[in-house]
Amino acid sequence: METLAKFTLPAVLLALILVFGFWLSYAGKPYHGILFNLHKLLALGAVVLAGIQFSKTLHAPDGLLVALLAVSALCVIALFVSGALMSAGKLDYVLMLSIHRVAPVVLGIALVWSGFLLVRLR
Secondary structure (H helix, E strand, O other), X not given: OHHHHOOHHHHHHHHHHXXXXXXXXXXXXXXXXXXXXXXXXXXXXXXXXXXXXXXXXXXXXXXHHHHHHHHHHHHHHHHHHHHHHHHHOOOOHHHHHHHHHHHHHHHHHHHHHHHHHHHHHO
């Protein structure tokens, strides 16, 4: 349980990212500058903090845990890229929006599964 307690702050940041993301979505374009920047900065902070916590937690990871963390990293990259391309108006907006909606679901599944594995490994 101590292991999962280390991820409380990144989980709260993830919830805030989702709140600001939905708020931005309902506010429509052009994006409100403060909401947009809060969304981006919270996302960056959550990724950095979660990465630090995972690096402190993983001493002898198993293969499945490493694969789930790799999937999580790919989802985070997809979220950053699709968000940047949507805000810049580049490529197909509908495709980028679809990626930006699917990636958090896959990320959530991978992180919850990783949490179960971390608890089992401890």
